[in-house]
Amino acid sequence: MIDFEPSEEQQLIVETVRQFAANEVRPRARECCEARALPDDVLHHAHELGLVANALPEAWGGGGERSAVTGALVCEELARGDLSIALAILSPALIAFPVAAFGSEDQKRSLLPQFTGDRFVPGSLAIAEPRVRWDPFTPTTRARRDGDAYVLSGEKCFVPWLKGGSPVLVIAATDGEVHGFLVPRDADGLRATPERNMGLDALPTVELALDDVRVPASARLGDAAGADIRSLIHRGRVGLAAAAVGVARAAFEVARDYAKERHAFGAPIATKQAIAFLLADLAIEIDGARLLVWEAAWKLDRGEDATREAALASQQAQRVSLDAADGAVQVLGGHGYIRDYLPEMHLRNARGFSTFEALTLI
Amino acid sequence: MPISFDATENTRLARDYYHRMAVEQMRPIASQYDEREHEAPKEWIDYFWKHGRRGPETHEGPGDGFVQVCIQAEELCWGDAALYLRMPTPALGGSAVAAAGTPEQKQRFLARFRGEGTPVWGAMAITESGAGSDAAAIEMTAELDGDEWVLNGTKIFCTSGEAASQCEGGFVVVWATVDRSAGRAGIKSFVVPALTPGMKLAGLEKKLGIRASDTATLIFEGCRVPKANLLGSAEVKKRGAKPTGDKGFKGAMATFDASRPIVAAMAVGVGRASLDFVLEELARQGVRIRYDASRFELGSVERDVMEMEAELQAARLLTWRAASMMTHGRPNNLEASMAKAKAGLAVTKITQKAVEILGPPGYSRKWLVEKWMRDGKINDIFEGTQQINQLIVARRILDYSSSALR
Numbered sequence: 111m112i113d114f115e116p117s118e119e120q121q122l123i124v125e126t127v128r129q130f131a132a133n134e135v136r137p138r139a140r141e142c143c144e145a146r147a148l149p150d151d152v153l154h155h156a157h158e159l160g161l162v163a164n165a166l167p168e169a170w171g172g173g174g175e176r177s178a179v180t181g182a183l184v185c186e187e188l189a190r191g192d193l194s195i196a197l198a199i200l201s202p203a204l205i206a207f208p209v210a211a212f213g214s215e216d217q218k219r220s221l222l223p224q225f226t227g228d229r230f231v232p233g234s235l236a237i238a239e240p241r242v243r244w245d246p247f248t249p250t251t252r253a254r255r256d257g258d259a260y261v262l263s264g265e266k267c268f269v270p271w272l273k274g275g276s277p278v279l280v281i282a283a284t285d286g287e288v289h290g291f292l293v294p295r296d297a298d299g300l301r302a303t304p305e306r307n308m309g310l311d312a313l314p315t316v317e318l319a320l321d322d323v324r325v326p327a328s329a330r331l332g333d334a335a336g337a338d339i340r341s342l343i344h345r346g347r348v349g350l351a352a353a354a355v356g357v358a359r360a361a362f363e364v365a366r367d368y369a370k371e372r373h374a375f376g377a378p379i380a381t382k383q384a385i386a387f388l389l390a391d392l393a394i395e396i397d398g399a400r401l402l403v404w405e406a407a408w409k410l411d412r413g414e415d416a417t418r419e420a421a422l423a424s425q426q427a428q429r430v431s432l433d434a435a436d437g438a439v440q441v442l443g444g445h446g447y448i449r450d451y452l453p454e455m456h457l458r459n460a461r462g463f464s465t466f467e468a469l470t471l472i
Numbered sequence: 473m474p475i476s477f478d479a480t481e482n483t484r485l486a487r488d489y490y491h492r493m494a495v496e497q498m499r500p501i502a503s504q505y506d507e508r509e510h511e512a513p514k515e516w517i518d519y520f521w522k523h524g525r526r527g528p529e530t531h532e533g534p535g536d537g538f539v540q541v542c543i544q545a546e547e548l549c550w551g552d553a554a555l556y557l558r559m560p561t562p563a564l565g566g567s568a569v570a571a572a573g574t575p576e577q578k579q580r581f582l583a584r585f586r587g588e589g590t591p592v593w594g595a596m597a598i599t600e601s602g603a604g605s606d607a608a609a610i611e612m613t614a615e616l617d618g619d620e621w622v623l624n625g626t627k628i629f630c631t632s633g634e635a636a637s638q639c640e641g642g643f644v645v646v647w648a649t650v651d652r653s654a655g656r657a658g659i660k661s662f663v664v665p666a667l668t669p670g671m672k673l674a675g676l677e678k679k680l681g682i683r684a685s686d687t688a689t690l691i692f693e694g695c696r697v698p699k700a701n702l703l704g705s706a707e708v709k710k711r712g713a714k715p716t717g718d719k720g721f722k723g724a725m726a727t728f729d730a731s732r733p734i735v736a737a738m739a740v741g742v743g744r745a746s747l748d749f750v751l752e753e754l755a756r757q758g759v760r761i762r763y764d765a766s767r768f769e770l771g772s773v774e775r776d777v778m779e780m781e782a783e784l785q786a787a788r789l790l791t792w793r794a795a796s797m798m799t800h801g802r803p804n805n806l807e808a809s810m811a812k813a814k815a816g817l818a819v820t821k822i823t824q825k826a827v828e829i830l831g832p833p834g835y836s837r838k839w840l841v842e843k844w845m846r847d848g849k850i851n852d853i854f855e856g857t858q859q860i861n862q863l864i865v866a867r868r869i870l871d872y873s874s875s876a877l878r
Contacts, residue, residue, distance in 0.1 A: 245766030386866035398786030
C-alpha cells in the first residue's frame, strides 16, 4: 500500500535525532564554523545514539538494521542541525557501510568492530578528484596490479579527515573497472594536505596525493570478488540528497521565523506576498524533494536498481537546498549576508552538494 | 504502515483498467473533439456510462483509498483531460454534496449516478464575473420565500455546466449569499436540479484547451429550489460567534481539500502524457537518457528530460501524500494545496518544454503534444490558481489567518 508514514520505530529515531540536532548540534553550528573545528563532545554523544552502529551487521556488534529509508530520515534531521557536524557524525559510514556491503570476511573482521565500540571512530572515503571534469564513475586515480599488490597513484580531494580515523577507502580505476582500496592513513606515498573550501568549515578535509602507494591485493574492497562501486555511488547520492533536504529545511526555517519577527512598513515582512510566496514555494519544493529521496531510498531497500531515482532525487534536492539557502539570505537581506545569522553558511554549504555528491552516508 | 511506494494489487488492476480505457477509448478521439469544440463526445459518454463507470473487477483485500482515485484520474487524463472532465459523473458538485450534505441529500442527488437510465452530470457553480478566487465577493443572492430558496445571479466558468443543467437527473451546486453584509459567513451552497425553471444556459466558453469539456455561463432568474436543497445550515454566523459545527462556507471550502489532489493528479496525467511521448520520440531518434552520465557528457535535451521527470514525480508524490492523508482521515488542507500548486506548475513547464524539445512536429496539430500544453495549463488555474494555493500554503506554514495574510 502506498503510504507516507514512517514506521513507529523510525518515528522514534527521527524524534530522537531531531531533538539531538536541535539541542546539541544547531547551537554549536556557528561557533564550530568560525573555529573550523568539530565539537568532540557532540560527536561522542552522537556515537552513543548508535546512528551508524545500528545499521552495521549484528555479527560485528551492530544493530543489523540497515535501511536506506531510515538512513535518509536520520541524514535529513542531522543536516538540519548542521551539515559539517552531520557529516562528521556519519563519517564512520563512509567506510563501514561499503565494507559491510562488499567487504571480505577479513576486511569486515578487521574494520567493523571499531565502529560499534564505545569510542567514536571516524571514517574516510576518497572519491572526488581535484579537476574540473571530475565524474564519480570514471576516476583518473589509478590502481595498477603489481604481483600480489596494487599500486595507487593519483589525486583525491574533499576527503573527510577527522583525527583518530580508520583507514581511508580510495576509489580508483583498474583496467576499466572501478574499485575501492582500503589504504592506511600512514601508508608510504600517501600525502594529506588540509584543504579549505567554500563551506563545511568545521569539517576537516584533505587533498590526498597518492604517489605509488602500495597496498596488498587483499586491500581491494571485496578482495578477489571486488565491489559494486556504482551502487555505492547511487546510494551515496540518496543519502546526500537527504542531507540537502535537511540543509534546505534549516535555511527555510530561519527565513520563516525571521520573516514573522521582522517588521517593515508597520507589519511583519511575512505578511507581504513577495516574502510569503517565496516561503510557500520553498516549503512545497522541500517536501517534493524529500518524497523523491524517500522513494529512491525505498527502492534501495528493496534491492532494486535506483539509478534513475537517485539521480532525480539528487538533482532536485541539490537545487532545493541552494534555492532555500539563497532564499533565506534574501529574506534576511543584509542580515542574511553577515555571519551573525546562519543562512550565509547554509548557502555556502548547499553549493557543496554538487561536489561531494557521492559520499555514502546511508 | 511504513513508508511505501508499492501500490496494492487492486490499485494495479485499476491502473491497468483505466490505462486501457485511455488508450482504446480516449486517445483515438482526443484530437477530433478538440477540433470540434462544443460538440458532445457521444461515443465516449455512452461508453463511460455503460461500461467505464463500473470500474475494474477487484480482488479481495485492500486498495489504496484516495491514492487509488488519484491514480485513476492520472490514467484517464493521460488519455485525455477534456474527455475526463466530460465524463458523466457527479464531479465537483458531487464532492460538495458528499462533504456538506445530509444522508437524505446524498441519497436524493447522488443515487441517480449509480442507477440505470441516461447519463447524468453534476457541476459546481462558484465563479462570477466579479468573484473568482475571492469567493466571498459572490453577488448571487438566495432569498428564502416560504419553503423555497429563490436564486438570482449569473455564474460563469461552470465545468460541465451545460450537461449538468440540461440533462434530466443532473444538478448544479450553486454558491450564493443569503446576507451580503455578513461576507463569507453569508455564503451558502444550494443544489439546483437540472432543468429547474429559472436556470438558463446562457453560453459556452471558447477556450485555450480542454475544449471537449463544456464551460458554461448559467443565468439564474427567480430560480426556485426547495428549502431542503441547501447544503449545511441556513444560519449566518455573526463575527466572533462560537463555532456551531456548521459546514456552510467552511464545508464548501473543504470540498477543495478533497478535489485539489484529484486536480493535481489530472495535471500529473497530462504531464506524463507529454513526457512519455517525448521519451518515445527521443528513443526513435536514438537518444536514451543517461541518469549516471557526467555533466560534461549530458546533452541539454537529456538534462531537460531529467528535470521534467523529477518535476513530474515530485508532483505525483505530493499528490499521493495529500490523498493518503485523506484516506487516513487526517486534515490535508496544506498538503492538498501544496500538491495542487506543484502539479499545476509542473504540468505547465513539462508540456511547454515537450513542445520545445520536439521541434516543428511538436508544434503541429498532427500530434497531441501541443494539445497537452493547451490542456495542461487549466490545472494551474481552476480549483484555485497557482497563486491562491501559494497563499493557502503560506498561511499554513506561517500560521497566519486569512486576514493576517491577504
